[in-house]
Amino acid sequence: MAGKFEVYADKSGKYRFRLKAGNGEVVATGEAYESKSAAVKGTQAVQRAVEDAKLVDLTEKSAS
Structure with a gap:
């Protein structure tokens, strides 16, 4: 199953998004x-x- 973006309103009424993997993990x-x-x-x-x-x-560590 492919991953997906979810857009939602948080508790303060602002909008956020989260990216979930195919297994549902954020x-x-x-x-x-x-x-x-x-x-x-x-x-x-x-x-x-x-x-x-x-x-x-x-x-x-970089070589420079």
């Missing part, structure tokens, strides 16, 4: 947005960003 959450449309745009920004994202391991 793997990422977004910040609070004033509008639902802004939260949806946040999910779209994440989708665009991950297309070409690389893993940077900050635990490894």
Whole structure:
């Protein structure tokens, strides 16, 4: 099963999103947005960003 984004209203009435893996586990959450449309745009920004994202391991010491 593929992962999915969920957009929801939090307790303060702001909108947030979470990314769930196929097994239902939450793997990422977004910040609070004033509008639902802004939260949806946040999910779209994440989708665009991950297309070409690389893993940077900050635990490894650089050779420089």
